Structures are given as C-alpha cells and as structure tokens.
Amino acid sequence: MERNQSQRMIGESSALSDVFDQVSQVAPLNRPILVVGERGTGKELIAERLHYLSSRWEGPFLKVNCGAISEALLDADLFGYEPGAFTGANKVNKGRFERADEGTLFLDELGNMSAQLQEKLLRVIEYGEFERLGGQKTLKVNVRIIAATNEHLPALAATGKFREDLLDRLAFDVITLPPLRSREDDIMRLAEHFAVSMSTELGWQVFPGFTAEVQEQLRKHPFYGNVRELKNIVERSVYRWGNAELEIAELVIDPFDSLWSPKGKHLQSSTNKAATIDSTIGFSEQVARYEVQLLKQALDQNDQHQGKASEALGLTYHQFRSQLRKHGIIGKDKL
Template identity: 55%
Template sequence: MTNQNTPPKVIGESDCFLEVLEHVSRVTQLNRPVLVVGERGTGKELVAERLHYLSERWSKSLIKMNCAALNQELLESELFGHEAGAFTGATKRHQGRFERADGGTLFLDELATMSMRTQEKLLRFIEYGEFERVGGSTTLSADVRLVAATNVDLPQLADQGKFRHDLLDRLAFDVVTLPPLRARKEDILLLAEHYALSMCKEMGLPYFTGFSANAVQQLHSYTWPGNVRELKNVIERCISRWGENPDAIDHIQIDPFESPFRLVQPSSDTTAIQPERSSLNTIAPQPIKTNPNPDFPLDFKESVEDYEQSLIKAALEETRFNQRRAAELLGLSYHQLRGSLKKYSLLKTTPDNIEEHEH
C-alpha cells in the first residue's frame, strides 16, 4: 500500500519491465489519454497510479472506476453523474467520477465492457472536455487526464463492430503494454521473496526461512496465467501454511484446490446415482429391448405405439398394476398415464378394483 500522493513501489529488474517503466516515465507529463494493455494481474492499475503520481496532477484526485462492476445504465450515471429525478430512486443530484476527478486523473478499468452509447459520451468528453449529467441539459466541463485499461484486443473488437474505432484512436495516443510474468523470469523470485517477507511481517514471524532449490524450480517452471496477482496469492498462502517451520520452504502449492479428495465433476457418459424418491424405485423395471436392426419398410407410427404400449405394460406389471406407481416409474402424471391407458384400450386389462386399493 502506498501513501497518499506517493508513487507506488514497483519491483522488477527484467529488461522488458524496465522498458515499460521508462515508457511510463516519458508520458507522465503529457496531458493526453493513455491506454494500458495487459493480461489480468499484470499491474495495470499500478501503472495508472504511477502515471498520476509522477505527473503534475499528483496533488489532485486519482479517481478509479471498474467499468465491468456496474450495468451500463448505472455506469453512465456513475461516470457523468445524474440530476434529481433522472430515474427511479434518483432523489438528489449525484456528482459523477469526471466531476470528482477535475484537475486530476480518472482511471477506467475493463474498458472493453463499456456500451456503445457510453463510448460515444466518453468520446465527446475526450474531444471537447464536456459532458452532461444523466437527465440534465446543462453542459459541464472538467479538466481530467484519462487512463484506460483493458485485457482484450481492442483493435480486434473495433474491427468486429464491438468498440468504436474513433474512440480507440483517441484513447491510443499512447499505449503501454505490460509483459506477462512468464516473460519476466528474472523477476519471479524477486517478487516471491518480497511477498514472503511482507507476509512474515504480517503474521509476526521472526524471519523468512527462504525457498529451497525445489521450490525455486517450481516458481520458475509455472506459467503464471494470473501473473503477479496470482504469484502474490500463492506466496502469501504458502507462508501462512508454512508458519514457524524453521526449514526452507520446499514445496509451493500453487493450486489451493489440490487434494486427494478433490471433488471431480462426473463425465457425461457416466450414469450418476440418483437419490431414491420412494421405495418404489428400489427395484427398477427392466428396460424394454428394441430391435436395433428393424425390417424395413415398416409403419413408423404403429411401431412407436407398440413400443409405448410395451413400456406401459412393463411398468404396470412391475408395480402389480398400481397405476399411480406405474406413472411415477414412467415419469408421467397419473392423468397422463390414464389417458394412455384409454388410448390403447388397456384399462380392461387392469385387474378389477385396483383403483380402490390405490386410494
């Protein structure tokens, strides 16, 4: 955690990461939008903070907004504000993020989730510095430096008609692309030790015992799809489980679900054991065998009716002609079964007075 008005601490010595830091330093003083691109967990928000606190706007507000956190109607209201009565529940005027960020920086994360209508309003603000509150008619202005972030290919989305090309052109005045952790091999152990020391301090442990050669090999051989965020979680969990063990950490449990008793989703071709709905299901009727190689030509309707009758007869025999229980075995309602019995004139084959026993 960084102090207010202080650039966040960054950790890394790999060439590709140092190049990114140099790139960020060059654009901090420009009052133009910056687009930060990278996989999840690579530190896009960290770059946004660095862009703000190393700029002349460092003493003003840094306002953050995750565009995926709200539906589009609420997002538009949260960004631009709304007037009282603009919609149900809007009892008073609400100041949006652009107004609150006046003189400072607005960071928009998950930009690709923004609707086309909101994109159009954002484009107008970038071009003219103007906007209107939802439900309002007064044109407002704000001096805001915009930093946006995404983990998807925006040019591809634009080509697919899912993102405005003109907005992309404005946002991409400069693009900072963050390298994934697997491309920063030199930084993996450096980051792991940093998070380990922080966790030891948080837990009140006397010292960090270090990583064994086997643990280091695990750290370097894993691809880290969640990048730095995933590494941080893995190391902190590892320290919390290792506790005050005086030996060096010899195994990194990367997957928290790893267990000999891990739940496994049954495959689609495996018949699941169904719970008994009643004692009637303890003995299931034998399935009616059908001829896999019927003699053609045949009367399709007649063959289907014959098969349906054979199923009904088998269910009745299985339940000793208890029609309600037979309907349950067939997955039918009682009235559906009664209709089929009448259709095929099977009621007369049912033993006398069986209905009286069912009631």
C-alpha cells in the first residue's frame, strides 16, 4: 500500500485531536497496540496512521478481518500452510505473518478470534515464532501487531472468552476512538466532504450546499453507525436530490423507509388496528393519544432505543425527543 492521505481521517474536534496526539506519541514504539471504538469510527484508518508514522512505514501493511472468515480459514490465512495440510493444499502458501515481516499486521474484530488462534497469536507476539498449518519447521518473523475491536475485551477476559495473557500483551497502549456524536464540530466538515465527492461523481459543477434545516438535522442525529453512517446518508441524499442548482433540503436517513416495505406494512397494519374512534372525547385528544401510542410502540419495538425509534417513525432524533417531552413521556430533566 502506498503512503498517501486518500483515506485520511477528517476532523479538528478536540476529541479527535487527542487521539491524533496519542497516535503520534506511540507510533514510533515497536509495541502491539489495541484500537477500540464503535463501528464506523475509523479504527482501520488509525491503524494505517500508526504504521506510516512508524519506522516500518516502508514495509508491508497487511490487514485481516478476524470475524469475516471461519476459524480454519483464518488459521491458514494468518499462518500459511504446507502441501497436504488439507484437501486441495498442493503447494506452500505463505500466510499474512510471513508476508508482513518487517511491517505491520492489522487484526480487525479481534474479539471474534477463537481460543486456539488466540494461543497461537500470543506465541507470535511473545517470541516471533510460528509454524505453518501442516508444517513442522518453526519460522521467525518481525511483525508489529495492531488489533482492533468494538468489544469490551476486559469483560470478555473476565468471563473466559478472551485470554487475559493475550490481552496483557496486546494492550501495551489502548487507543479509544470517540463516537461521531462526541465530535459535533466535525459533523458538518465531514458531511460537506462527502457531499462534494458525490457531487463530483455525479458530474455537478459545484456542490449546492445544505439548507439550514438539514444542517441542524445532521448535527442532532445520533449517528450510531458513526462516520460510515454519515457518509451513506450524505451520499444517498445528494444523489436522490438530483438537483445541482438547489440546496439539499431533504435527508434520506433510512433507505428501507417505505410504505411498501415489510416493516412499513406491519407498522401500518398494526397501528390501523389500534386506531379506534372515541366519540366521548374531542378530536385533538384522540390525536394526542394516537401520537403517544405511536411513540411508545416505536420505543417498545426498538428496545427503548430512542435513536432507532426515531428513525422507525421517520423523525429526527431531536424531533422524537421533542414529541416525548410534549406528551410527558420524558421530562425536561431527562433531555
């Protein structure tokens, strides 16, 4: 991989600046590093930054998702195999550890690694030694490990699901990435970056901008998918808007949101059944009761998760919270 900034992390918030300072400080040290954060926060980009700021920057930078393939395939992928190791293995195959020699190996979703592979990984970290699958010769490599997870590894270790000795070796230092909702100053900077890129892809001369209402909606959205979710929302909204002359005035947050989707039909039929006319009270009161019913139903169907409930109703997080306050479902002290 070439040393470039095409996949740089964008942002100037204090929370992200603190992360960059920590990365710059620990990158030159030849030690394993653990990168922790929610999905979509940029763990792989931090791993790249650690590699290219280290003395290994001219060496290989390889990466593997430990949760994407089975244990047997991951074993062969990491450590390689000899002829006859399994059916179809008819030649020597070098694993990622061999190919990453004198460089860096990024292990994503480390919490999904099996106990057997954790033991082999511990040996590589401690001694730089391993054997290929089906082999008997001990090989030595000089590889820096950067691991990433969105799991709480100390909790997994406490329940026996992750080796405590491996956690000790990996956690020379832990870089914890802030979620996007804690980087409010970066949201619009990122949104405009993604919007400009999509405008260019669409062949527009310029990006027409966002309306003030859309900007406010972006700032208030919880972004549980973080930067990845923001990128999808912005790019989807720009291309669906389809007008290079007018400011983007509508966000397409949920691409599944449709009256014709299975979820939409279910919600529509279930709410229709619950909506009955009560001639003993006025129209406004009946509407208010129906709104309360919708709000509570959305919360119940999303495990009381207000962000997901707001999306289910097609509301922004801010609008949903306002409705909860309006109907007394939550009080001002909980906002």
